[in-house]
Amino acid sequence: MTSLPSKTIYLKAAADNSIPGPDNFEIRESKVNTADLKEGEIVVTALVMSVDPFLRGQIKTGGSKKVGEAMVGFVAGKVLASKHTDWKENDLIGASANFSTVQILNPSKTIAWNVTDYVTEDKISYAIGVLGMPGSTAYGGLLDVLRPEEGQTIFVSGAAGAVGSMVGQIAKRVKKCTVIGSCGGPEKCKLVKEKFGFDHCIDYKTVSNTQELKAELKKVAPGGIDMYFENVGGMHFEAAFESLRPHGRIAVCGGISQYNKTESDKLKINPLQMIYTFQRIEGFVCIPWLSGKKGNFLKDMYDWVEAGHITVEETVFEGIENWPVAFQGLFTGKNKGKAVVKL
Amino acid sequence: MTSLPSKTIYLKAAADNSIPGPDNFEIRESKVNTADLKEGEIVVTALVMSVDPFLRGQIKTGGSKKVGEAMVGFVAGKVLASKHTDWKENDLIGASANFSTVQILNPSKTIAWNVTDYVTEDKISYAIGVLGMPGSTAYGGLLDVLRPEEGQTIFVSGAAGAVGSMVGQIAKRVKKCTVIGSCGGPEKCKLVKEKFGFDHCIDYKTVSNTQELKAELKKVAPGGIDMYFENVGGMHFEAAFESLRPHGRIAVCGGISQYNKTESDKLKINPLQMIYTFQRIEGFVCIPWLSGKKGNFLKDMYDWVEAGHITVEETVFEGIENWPVAFQGLFTGKNKGKAVVKL
Numbered sequence: 226m227t228s229l230p231s232k233t234i235y236l237k238a239a240a241d242n243s244i245p246g247p248d249n250f251e252i253r254e255s256k257v258n259t260a261d262l263k264e265g266e267i268v269v270t271a272l273v274m275s276v277d278p279f280l281r282g283q284i285k286t287g288g289s290k291k292v293g294e295a296m297v298g299f300v301a302g303k304v305l306a307s308k309h310t311d312w313k314e315n316d317l318i319g320a321s322a323n324f325s326t327v328q329i330l331n332p333s334k335t336i337a338w339n340v341t342d343y344v345t346e347d348k349i350s351y352a353i354g355v356l357g358m359p360g361s362t363a364y365g366g367l368l369d370v371l372r373p374e375e376g377q378t379i380f381v382s383g384a385a386g387a388v389g390s391m392v393g394q395i396a397k398r399v400k401k402c403t404v405i406g407s408c409g410g411p412e413k414c415k416l417v418k419e420k421f422g423f424d425h426c427i428d429y430k431t432v433s434n435t436q437e438l439k440a441e442l443k444k445v446a447p448g449g450i451d452m453y454f455e456n457v458g459g460m461h462f463e464a465a466f467e468s469l470r471p472h473g474r475i476a477v478c479g480g481i482s483q484y485n486k487t488e489s490d491k492l493k494i495n496p497l498q499m500i501y502t503f504q505r506i507e508g509f510v511c512i513p514w515l516s517g518k519k520g521n522f523l524k525d526m527y528d529w530v531e532a533g534h535i536t537v538e539e540t541v542f543e544g545i546e547n548w549p550v551a552f553q554g555l556f557t558g559k560n561k562g563k564a565v566v567k568l
Numbered sequence: 569m570t571s572l573p574s575k576t577i578y579l580k581a582a583a584d585n586s587i588p589g590p591d592n593f594e595i596r597e598s599k600v601n602t603a604d605l606k607e608g609e610i611v612v613t614a615l616v617m618s619v620d621p622f623l624r625g626q627i628k629t630g631g632s633k634k635v636g637e638a639m640v641g642f643v644a645g646k647v648l649a650s651k652h653t654d655w656k657e658n659d660l661i662g663a664s665a666n667f668s669t670v671q672i673l674n675p676s677k678t679i680a681w682n683v684t685d686y687v688t689e690d691k692i693s694y695a696i697g698v699l700g701m702p703g704s705t706a707y708g709g710l711l712d713v714l715r716p717e718e719g720q721t722i723f724v725s726g727a728a729g730a731v732g733s734m735v736g737q738i739a740k741r742v743k744k745c746t747v748i749g750s751c752g753g754p755e756k757c758k759l760v761k762e763k764f765g766f767d768h769c770i771d772y773k774t775v776s777n778t779q780e781l782k783a784e785l786k787k788v789a790p791g792g793i794d795m796y797f798e799n800v801g802g803m804h805f806e807a808a809f810e811s812l813r814p815h816g817r818i819a820v821c822g823g824i825s826q827y828n829k830t831e832s833d834k835l836k837i838n839p840l841q842m843i844y845t846f847q848r849i850e851g852f853v854c855i856p857w858l859s860g861k862k863g864n865f866l867k868d869m870y871d872w873v874e875a876g877h878i879t880v881e882e883t884v885f886e887g888i889e890n891w892p893v894a895f896q897g898l899f900t901g902k903n904k905g906k907a908v909v910k911l
Binding site (some may be wrong): 455458462475477478479480483489490491492493494495496497498499500501502503504505506507508509510 | 798801805820821822823826832833834835836837838839840841842843844845846847848849850851852853
């Protein structure tokens with residue numbers, strides 16, 4: 226094993242205010258020379274690649290990813306060889322890395338986590354889902370940013386998506402909250418209520434502005450909401466803010482309604498509302514929990530999956546060539562649960 | 569001592585979108601019968617009455633204070649008689665109570681704090697300032713909501729006011745931060761820099777919108793601000809939000825620019841800015857700190873005054889008849905530091 230064939234996804238064209246798709250990416254072949262593996266490095270063969278909304282911002286003109294550069298995202302796979310003390314051959318790994326089928330990486334210089342104790346190869350996609358970035362986002366955002374108390378009411382947008390579906394399930398089944406979701410279309414609403422166990426689900430396609438969404442929220446939560454987990458932005462944020470009860474809090478995690486715009490909408494709030502109510506709005510990303518600095522993410526999520534509290538829903542695409550189509554599906558609403566590309 | 573003469577401020581007319589003044593209030597005389605003091609009650613003679621912006625919202629049509637009702641706010645004075653186990657004759661007290669020169673109250677049914685160990689009668693105004701609501705607002709908002717770290721930069725609006733001046737002084741002299749204030753006019757800016765020790769002060773009257781204020785902030789804090797203590801609202805909030813550094817936070821305490829409007833302006837923010845930066849916006853009022861539930865407010869503030877870290881600035885009015893004029897001064901920018909009515 227000194228030279229292994231590999232395929233990598235590159236950015237071919239920036240996408241500013243349109244839905245990105247196959248035209249924005251290209252796949253190039255290369256050889257990975259594993260003979261001169263350096264101290265601290267490992268060889269990883271990817272078994273799955275993740276498809277996540279957060280990549281959208283990077284491929285705008287002026288974004289962090291330039292045309293001609295390899296795409297970087299979350300992958301999971303197997304360690305083929307290791308010169309790193311924490312890793313050994315055949316370990317199962319999740320990592321932020323190039324979207325390459327085979328690559329050399331230094332796990333100390335990126336975010337990498339060992340899932341060998343939690344999954345087998347057939348469940349390796351968990352390492353980019355419930356045991357990866359989306360899982361740690363749901364975990365940290367719900368437990369440490371929103372801090373739910375039993376009996377409180379939470380509103381979760383993007384409820385059929387990778388993060389939202391887990392937020393709602395943990396809130397409902399572990400934290401005993403009343404859970405209201407929102408997503409697009411009756412089919413997803415059915416999934417959210419029947420499979421993920423949400424108490425209510427609002428089809429946001431049936432409303433057209435902040436006040437209408439607020440009215441829908443009021444129907445299912447007449448006394449207002451204690452928490453809002455923000456994945457969507459726009460009218461969702463405004464309606465949730467105006468529906469917040471005393472001591473209400475908003476965890477800002479994403480805003481997928483804004484990602485295909487050149488510039489994000491500015492949203493309207495009256496901050497005076499927050500004073501006597503001790504309300505809070507807080508942004509976050511998963512790093513502290515995914516890296517293990519905060520909480521006990523891998524163990525807790527694994528236990529909750531085992532206990533049946535979290536049901537994993539995946540939309541699976543086959544082959545690296547289909548990654549761009551899978552990515553496109555995030556913005557056309559075609560994917561349900563976690564979008565995964567199997568290699 | 570069975571019947572004592574008293575004067576009380578009543579709301580005479582609501583004020584919706586104008587600056588309130590003498591026409592909105594009336595003072596009525598009455599007798600307080602102290603002979604039948606019940607268990608748990610005390611007789612208090614007020615020595616000072618506070619003049620605070622938060623009262624503004626209560627006297628709008630539909631506000632918590634109806635025309636014909638006695639005004640309630642922060643007063644400080646002396647206990648004349650007591651049937652409450654925690655209080656004795658001649659104790660010095662701060663309390664939320666009627667704006668009455670003499671009254672019977674049950675300290676367990678309101679917010680009341682004992683300042684006998686901290687002030688003498690000649691400094692009783694501290695109990696409605698540095699050792700009262702404004703002090704505990706500055707204390708709790710800075711220490712527990714903003715949580716300053718040495719070397720960080722804080723922006724404080726209303727910097728010449730009762731709360732803002734203390735926030736800046738504690739941030740500068742106790743927490744070793746770089747402190748930027750904003751207030752109206754060169755005279756106040758001079759006070760803020762020379763007496764309160766702020767590093768910089770922006771005269772907001774020299775700017776007319778969010779972008780101009782943001783540009784002024786950038787001149788004195790080219791790398792942005794870590795914290796914003798919000799007393800003012802409007803363009804101040806928007807400019808501060810857009811100037812926030814990673815891990816930046818905003819403590820929302822007031823919005824005096826909005827108080828004389830029928831409805832508060834909705835302000836524009838892009839919440840997506842908060843995600844990767846872990847930014848936070850949080851509202852609060854002083855109750856947890858003033859009531860002693862959180863922190864060690866009275867002792868800490870007393871020590872900081874004694875150590876010269878906090879300089880007390882007061883605009884003093886004489887006599888209950890001048891309370892309405894003093895209140896008016898809050899909105900015309902005439903008062904500096906804490907506005908106090910001495911009786």
